[in-house]
Structure formats: C-alpha cells, structure tokens
Amino acid sequence: MDGTEAIEAGALSAGSQLRDARERAKLSLAEVAARTRIPQRHLEAIERDDFNALPSTTYSVGFARAFARTVGADEVAIAASVRAQLEQSGRERHAYQAFEPADPARVPPRSLAWVAALVAVLILAGYGIWRASWSSEDDAAPIVTAAPKATPRPARGPTPAAGPASGPVVLTATDEVWIKVTDASGKALVQKALKAGESYQVPADAQEPKLTFSRPEVLNVTVGGVALPPLGPPAKLVKNALLTPEGLRARAATATPTP
Structure with missing residues (x-):
C-alpha cells in the first residue's frame, strides 16, 4: 500500500500538497532539483507519494522538508504528513539512523570553500609582512638601557585536563x-x-x-x-x-x- 491510499478521505497527501504548491509557484521539477540539489527522480517519487523509492525514512522526511521550503509550503506540516503516510503504509522504520543526511540546500558550493581559503592565505601573508616590518624597526632602534636579569621560573607541573572533575x-x-x-x-x-x-x-x-x-x-x-x-x-x-x-x-x- 502506498502513501496515497493511507490518507484519510478528502485529505491531500504530502506529495499532492507539494505538487500543488510547486505549480502555484510556477516551478518545474527540474528547477526544484537545481535549487535543492535533490535528484529529480526523488522529487518525482515524493510527488507521487512513492516513499519506498527513497533510501530511508530520514531521507524521505528530509527531502520533503527541503522541497516544501523551496515551493513555499509548510515544511513542518509536510514532514508530519510524510511520517504519518510511512507509518500507515507499514513500511519498516528504524528507531535510530546512524547518519542523518544533510539538507542539500545548506551544503556550501565548492567555489565558496576556495574563496575562503584564498582569503585566509591573504590574511596570513599580510600579517607576515607587517610582522617583518615591525621586527626590522625594532632591530634598528638603539639600545639605551641594559636588559634586566631574567628571573628563574619555577618548573611547570603537568597541565590539568580540561573540564570539571565531576557533576551531571x-x-x-x-x-x-x-x-x-x-x-x-x-x-x-x-x-x-x-x-x-x-x-x-x-x-x-x-x-x-x-x-x-x-x-x-x-x-x-x-x-x-x-x-x-x-x-x-x-x-x-x-x-x-x-x-x-x-x-x-x-x-x-x-x-x-x-x-
């Protein structure tokens, strides 16, 4: 039994709600796939309430929420509808997923990582130039006073481990x-x-x-x-x-x- 058969009479399934919202937003499935970075075949399966075509319950809910955000639907209500359809369909649900799929829309593009790395390199290079200039000025200044005698420092003990020793x-x-x-x-x-x-x-x-x-x-x-x-x-x-x-x-x- 698929998700559509499990919906109460007169109520729209999660897939029907998402399809209607997408059509109201005048978006094609290809455009939604490009924005969410979810494969189009998975979006097609969601619209026809074929959640058995998706890898797991967690993926079904996560992909449906990303779909809902993109087309302006209520993602919380959609997620609840998907879970209800999966429960009524008799599909085996795992109590624990060892890894949750990240929302594809939130994964930063590779170009952004390269830009961040370049900015970090430029900052480090600028600091090195400033440091070298500051050190050169110090070397050129005349010494007018004798350096004070260094005071012997007590031997250091082992560094304590971070955090409290006890507590909830x-x-x-x-x-x-x-x-x-x-x-x-x-x-x-x-x-x-x-x-x-x-x-x-x-x-x-x-x-x-x-x-x-x-x-x-x-x-x-x-x-x-x-x-x-x-x-x-x-x-x-x-x-x-x-x-x-x-x-x-x-x-x-x-x-x-x-x-």
Missing part, C-alpha cells in the same frame, strides 16, 4: 539531532531525536555510558554546568564516546580546536 553530564541540542546512549552492557538508555533546545541528562548511576550520534556541531555537552569542546568535527559520525566526567575531560584535553 548534560547533552543539549541547538538543532534536531539523533542520539543513542548505551550502558556497559550495551543496553540503550535513550535513542531519540533531540529537538532544538531539548536536553538529556545522563543518569548518574549509568555504568560506562557511551554516545553515538552525528552532527557534533549541534550538540552541546556540559559537565557540572561547564561547557566542553565539540565531541567531533562538524557533520561527522561519532561512535561510542564515553560520557563519564573522566572520559569527557580526557577527550577535551586531547581535542583539536575546530577552526
């Missing part, structure tokens, strides 16, 4: 993101999509809780109220990150700063 571990989403937290036995403590502004506190008695998720740039992690660096680079899958205060402190101490 809290995960807070700044955008919708799927998370899965398991304990030492592999039992799932939680697996769900955190919406923007929603938080999850790791139980204090959980044994070796570990986190698997994607999009580290939209998940803030705090220990005892103190924010830690992201647990991974943007748009990358992170597997089994230890969520104890000690594990997070060790991870933050070795983390490479994100440029």
Whole structure:
C-alpha cells in the first residue's frame, strides 16, 4: 500500500500538497532539483507519494522538508504528513539512523570553500609582512638601557585536563539531532531525536555510558554546568564516546580546536 491510499478521505497527501504548491509557484521539477540539489527522480517519487523509492525514512522526511521550503509550503506540516503516510503504509522504520543526511540546500558550493581559503592565505601573508616590518624597526632602534636579569621560573607541573572533575553530564541540542546512549552492557538508555533546545541528562548511576550520534556541531555537552569542546568535527559520525566526567575531560584535553 502506498502513501496515497493511507490518507484519510478528502485529505491531500504530502506529495499532492507539494505538487500543488510547486505549480502555484510556477516551478518545474527540474528547477526544484537545481535549487535543492535533490535528484529529480526523488522529487518525482515524493510527488507521487512513492516513499519506498527513497533510501530511508530520514531521507524521505528530509527531502520533503527541503522541497516544501523551496515551493513555499509548510515544511513542518509536510514532514508530519510524510511520517504519518510511512507509518500507515507499514513500511519498516528504524528507531535510530546512524547518519542523518544533510539538507542539500545548506551544503556550501565548492567555489565558496576556495574563496575562503584564498582569503585566509591573504590574511596570513599580510600579517607576515607587517610582522617583518615591525621586527626590522625594532632591530634598528638603539639600545639605551641594559636588559634586566631574567628571573628563574619555577618548573611547570603537568597541565590539568580540561573540564570539571565531576557533576551531571548534560547533552543539549541547538538543532534536531539523533542520539543513542548505551550502558556497559550495551543496553540503550535513550535513542531519540533531540529537538532544538531539548536536553538529556545522563543518569548518574549509568555504568560506562557511551554516545553515538552525528552532527557534533549541534550538540552541546556540559559537565557540572561547564561547557566542553565539540565531541567531533562538524557533520561527522561519532561512535561510542564515553560520557563519564573522566572520559569527557580526557577527550577535551586531547581535542583539536575546530577552526
């Protein structure tokens, strides 16, 4: 049974709503594909409510939302309609997707990355020229006073690990993101999509809780109220990150700063 048969009598399916909105916007499927960077065959499948032609539930909802934004439809209502059609169609749904597809319309073009790299090179070159000029002026200035004796500095001890030693571990989403937290036995403590502004506190008695998720740039992690660096680079899958205060402190101490 496809999505159209599962819609209540008199109600438009998600595909019908998107097709009507596209026609009102006077856009062809090829134009929508060019704007969203979604393959046209997927857009055609969405308009005919053939969600089995798409890779997964997550792709179905994500592509439909991008389609709705482009043609001026209500993306929240469209996403809810797609989920309802998938549930009624009997299609198997996965409780957890290890990787969420990014919205194609939000992926920056390659030319923008090249421009950003060129600007960074020019800034570094300008700083080097200024630094060399400043150093030359210092070398030319006459020395009028003797340099003070250097005071011996005490030996440095080891650098402490970043973050507090204890406290509740809290995960807070700044955008919708799927998370899965398991304990030492592999039992799932939680697996769900955190919406923007929603938080999850790791139980204090959980044994070796570990986190698997994607999009580290939209998940803030705090220990005892103190924010830690992201647990991974943007748009990358992170597997089994230890969520104890000690594990997070060790991870933050070795983390490479994100440029």
